[in-house]
Amino acid sequence: MAQQTLLQKLEILADAAKYDASCASSGTAKKNSLGGKGIGSTEGMGICHAYAPDGRCISLLKILLTNHCIFDCHYCINRKSSNVARARFTPQEVVDLTLNFYRRNYIEGLFLSSGIVKSANHTMEQLVEVARILREEHDFRGYIHLKTIPEADAEIIHEAGLYADRVSINVELPTDAGLTRLAPDKNAGQIEGAMGRTKARIIEAKDERKRFRHAPRFAPAGQSTQMIVGADDANDTAIIGKASRLYGDFGLRRVYYSAFSPIPDASAVLPLKRPPLMREHRLYQSDWLMRFYGFAPQEVADAAGTDGNLPLDIDPKLAWALKFRESFPVDVNRAPREMLLRVPGLGTKAVARILTVRRHRNLRLDDVARLTASVAKVRPFICTVDWRPTYLTDRADLRGLLAPKVEQLELF
Amino acid sequence: MTAQKHSGQNVPPHAHYAVHLPAPDDFAFWRERARGLIQCDVPPDRVAWIEPGATGDLFGSEGPARGGDKRLPVPPADAPPVRASQRFLDVARSAALHSDPARFGLLYHVLWRLQRQPRLMEDKADVQVRRLEELAKSVRRDAHKMHAFVRFREVAEEDGTPHFVAWFEPDHHIVRAEASFFMRRFANMRWSILTPRGSIHWDGETMHEGPPARRSDAPSGDPVEDLWRSYYAAIFNPARLKVGAMLSEMPKKYWKNLPEAELIPQLIAGAQAREARMVASGSLDMGERPASLGAVDKAIHACRNCPIGELDNRAVMGEGPLGALLMIVGEQPGDQEDQAGRPFVGPAGQLLDDYLTRAGIDRSSAYVTNAVKHFKFTWKGKRRLHQSPGAKEIDTCRWWLEAERAVVQPRLVLALGASAARGLLGKTVSITKARGQPIQLEDGTELWVTAHPSYLLRLDGEARETQAALFAADLAAVQERLAELAD
Numbered sequence: 001m002a003q004q005t006l007l008q009k010l011e012i013l014a015d016a017a018k019y020d021a022s023c024a025s026s027g028t029a030k031k032n033s034l035g036g037k038g039i040g041s042t043e044g045m046g047i048c049h050a051y052a053p054d055g056r057c058i059s060l061l062k063i064l065l066t067n068h069c070i071f072d073c074h075y076c077i078n079r080k081s082s083n084v085a086r087a088r089f090t091p092q093e094v095v096d097l098t099l100n101f102y103r104r105n106y107i108e109g110l111f112l113s114s115g116i117v118k119s120a121n122h123t124m125e126q127l128v129e130v131a132r133i134l135r136e137e138h139d140f141r142g143y144i145h146l147k148t149i150p151e152a153d154a155e156i157i158h159e160a161g162l163y164a165d166r167v168s169i170n171v172e173l174p175t176d177a178g179l180t181r182l183a184p185d186k187n188a189g190q191i192e193g194a195m196g197r198t199k200a201r202i203i204e205a206k207d208e209r210k211r212f213r214h215a216p217r218f219a220p221a222g223q224s225t226q227m228i229v230g231a232d233d234a235n236d237t238a239i240i241g242k243a244s245r246l247y248g249d250f251g252l253r254r255v256y257y258s259a260f261s262p263i264p265d266a267s268a269v270l271p272l273k274r275p276p277l278m279r280e281h282r283l284y285q286s287d288w289l290m291r292f293y294g295f296a297p298q299e300v301a302d303a304a305g306t307d308g309n310l311p312l313d314i315d316p317k318l319a320w321a322l323k324f325r326e327s328f329p330v331d332v333n334r335a336p337r338e339m340l341l342r343v344p345g346l347g348t349k350a351v352a353r354i355l356t357v358r359r360h361r362n363l364r365l366d367d368v369a370r371l372t373a374s375v376a377k378v379r380p381f382i383c384t385v386d387w388r389p390t391y392l393t394d395r396a397d398l399r400g401l402l403a404p405k406v407e408q409l410e411l412f
Numbered sequence: 413m414t415a416q417k418h419s420g421q422n423v424p425p426h427a428h429y430a431v432h433l434p435a436p437d438d439f440a441f442w443r444e445r446a447r448g449l450i451q452c453d454v455p456p457d458r459v460a461w462i463e464p465g466a467t468g469d470l471f472g473s474e475g476p477a478r479g480g481d482k483r484l485p486v487p488p489a490d491a492p493p494v495r496a497s498q499r500f501l502d503v504a505r506s507a508a509l510h511s512d513p514a515r516f517g518l519l520y521h522v523l524w525r526l527q528r529q530p531r532l533m534e535d536k537a538d539v540q541v542r543r544l545e546e547l548a549k550s551v552r553r554d555a556h557k558m559h560a561f562v563r564f565r566e567v568a569e570e571d572g573t574p575h576f577v578a579w580f581e582p583d584h585h586i587v588r589a590e591a592s593f594f595m596r597r598f599a600n601m602r603w604s605i606l607t608p609r610g611s612i613h614w615d616g617e618t619m620h621e622g623p624p625a626r627r628s629d630a631p632s633g634d635p636v637e638d639l640w641r642s643y644y645a646a647i648f649n650p651a652r653l654k655v656g657a658m659l660s661e662m663p664k665k666y667w668k669n670l671p672e673a674e675l676i677p678q679l680i681a682g683a684q685a686r687e688a689r690m691v692a693s694g695s696l697d698m699g700e701r702p703a704s705l706g707a708v709d710k711a712i713h714a715c716r717n718c719p720i721g722e723l724d725n726r727a728v729m730g731e732g733p734l735g736a737l738l739m740i741v742g743e744q745p746g747d748q749e750d751q752a753g754r755p756f757v758g759p760a761g762q763l764l765d766d767y768l769t770r771a772g773i774d775r776s777s778a779y780v781t782n783a784v785k786h787f788k789f790t791w792k793g794k795r796r797l798h799q800s801p802g803a804k805e806i807d808t809c810r811w812w813l814e815a816e817r818a819v820v821q822p823r824l825v826l827a828l829g830a831s832a833a834r835g836l837l838g839k840t841v842s843i844t845k846a847r848g849q850p851i852q853l854e855d856g857t858e859l860w861v862t863a864h865p866s867y868l869l870r871l872d873g874e875a876r877e878t879q880a881a882l883f884a885a886d887l888a889a890v891q892e893r894l895a896e897l898a899d
Contacts, residue, residue, distance in 0.1 A: 014646035032596035041597040049560050052648040053680050055657025100636050104564045353536040367537040
């Protein structure tokens with residue numbers, strides 16, 4: 001086969017990386033290139049430099065070092081038995097691409113992952129080598145996210161954390177049984193073991209930084225993981241439970257959900273239809289409810305239907321409110337923050353605004369309208385000085401009033 | 413009110429003032445003048461704030477000369493200090509950069525009210541506070557989009573050092589304020605950002621400001637953009653088209669200065685078709701199985717169930733008598749078969765004919781067909797190079813092969829090569845292990861497996877002789893079995 005050009009390799013290896021959902025470049029230590037020799041800065045807030053027509057942001061150069069792989073995970077387009085074009089970058093090629101893109105302000109940094117070649121250790125060493133060249137030889141101070149391979153030695157994973165802003169290990173599937181069936185070469189215990197070790201290292205490094213100003217940072221943007229939704233039969237309740245356990249046990253910054261998308265040359269064990277994209281969205285919403293709105297995992301699960309799945313037509317917060325109507329209406333002038341956060345249509349910012357404003361005066365419905373995006377959505381669940389939803393909360397067809405109208409037909 | 417006590421001394425009642433700002437983003441200047449005016453207790457409706465380039469002030473009678481604000485009242489020495497909350501300062505600094513000409517007037521009005529209501533900024537439901545927050549928010553958003561969507565292009569300077577130049581069109585007066593972001597990020601790089609509202613240049617040590625620029629002042633391309641565009645196209649997942657989400661974050665007004673944006677229309681158009689193909693190649697509702705060879709012939713010509721059907725080729729139907737005792741199945745039509753529209757007429761077909769004759773099998777009495785009905789190839793110059801069909805493609809085409817077999821009803825099927833064997837068995841078998849003995853198909857038909865004649869064509873010397881002998885032996889065994897079946 002003829003030598004592949006850089007362009008061809010980039011096409012293959014970016015294409016192979018697109019099933020990773022994460023592209024975040026936020027939440028790391030602040031750094032800039034003043035006084036250094038190279039380029040790059042990270043200032044807390046991530047920047048999305050472009051958006052693809054799939055609505056996802058392009059913040060990092062997200063590629064695989066290689067898509068050759070000795071593993072045979074059914075859901076993965078790069079599995080050993082898959083019939084895709086293969087390519088391999090050298091670490092130097094990845095470094096040059098990253099710097100060339102960064103200088104032109106296309107990206108915030110690099111998200112590097114890889115298929116497993118030769119052995120887990122060899123692959124991990126190659127990934128670390130890319131990060132090392134960027135940081136040490138080019139004094140690159142932009143964002144680096146390294147995917148770590150749980151099967152690799154702890155020492156090499158540790159090195160990855162010293163160069164990277166964020167490390168991640170994918171749990172892949174919400175249930176251990178699913179993992180065993182669809183990813184025969186992976187082991188749930190090994191994955192969680194590696195996540196546990198990474199958590200310990202992150203805490204240790206933070207602690208050292210408190211005592212010694214020049215102690216090395218270890219993955220200052222923490223660790224994250226990804227779960228594939230819809231490839232096995234786990235329902236939303238199971239997925240939410242797994243996610244909350246991961247947040248609790250491993251101090252993860254984020255759990256990403258990736259709706260299983262039919263991949264070319266898929267294995268016969270997989271469903272052929274993708275789950276509705278909305279399902280992924282609802283899972284993210286439930287994730288937000290747990291992280292920012294004070295919902296317990298069990299409460300989110302309560303919002304799910306009898307099949308254990310969240311409703312697709314309305315958001316989980318509204319679903320919860322419709323199920324537990326006795327908690328409403330909430331008096332916006334008196335209710336504590338926790339209760340305001342439960343009102344469908346009130347986000348964290350709107351609640352913060354309400355709390356400051358009501359120190360000065362009693363809120364009327366007009367005031368609430370100015371502070372929120374849609375008063376129509378909020379109205380049935382609150383009372384103000386001049387408003388009580390006397391009969392709305394008790395209406396049996398309330399869901400119908402609030403759920404979005406039926407989808408418009410597509411242009412023919 | 414203390415301020416009002418002083419006002420009588422310096423400020424004529426009902427006097428109007430016009431303040432000309434030296435630059436549209438000069439917050440410090442506004443702050444200085446606003447402080448003095450508040451100390452003189454000049455109410456908001458008597459001050460006009462005029463940006464450079466704007467036409468005259470609103471109050472013709474008292475209009476001072478351009479650039480002059482000499483007539484502004486001088487605050488008394490004992491005037492109390494002007495106070496504002498930290499929150500106001502934060503919001504005002506951003507809001508002052510907005511392109512709304514009313515912004516400075518609004519800022520002054522809020523500052524004026526703040527003297528009487530020190531906690532006014534906390535009243536988020538207040539109309540003016542809300543408006544101020546909106547202005548600040550849209551400036552912050554514009555700044556954020558500038559961080560994101562500036563695209564540098566590399567040009568080589570005369571001294572050989574690379575110089576990175578970008579063209580950007582901000583909505584608000586943010587260019588000077590955002591220069592420091594790019595300085596911190598590209599501290600050791602020589603760069604310029606040109607905009608219609610002014611330009612900034614960094615040489616690695618100092619920052620210079622320049623006059624407004626035009627798009628034609630910026631370089632028109634950069635070879636790295638090809639790599640970037642192909643990255644953009646490859647990272648996009650056609651299975652998840654969400655154009656609305658893209659548009660809300662990357663509105664069309666930015667597209668003209670983004671090298672990757674020119675791909676968007678074609679990516680969207682191609683996406684639905686691509687995904688449909690991806691899913692279709694997996695699960696297909698083929699409908700009713702055709703019940704005659706004519707119907708199969710017609711259906712395979714229209715078949716686009718796998719990517720091979722989309723190539724520049726035509727379907728090749730099997731041929732032979734109905735009720736033939738023997739069915740011979742090859743892999744797929746080749747270049748010559750595709751042109752002739754008949755199976756096994758190329759070099760492999762001729763070799764097959766030779767061996768059949770030698771084994772005493774009459775080809776004309778057998779039904780000859782292929783596991784895959786279309787020719788799969790890649791172009792190499794003007795030649796079409798054969799490519800083996802994938803397992804999925806064979807499995808897709810099995811539908812037609814089974815339809816033929818159901819109509820012809822042969823007693824014995826001879827599969828030539830692994831692809832043909834898969835087409836009949838639905839799983840891959842090793843030729844070496846499977847050859848030489850019959851395999852029972854589900855309906856009791858006997859399947860015999862041997863190598864494909866094109867395999868012999870690729871071999872030389874001793875290996876060819878060995879394989880040819882095996883092939884001949886397989887055919888002889890088939891002939892023997894056919895004779896038994898015929899009895």
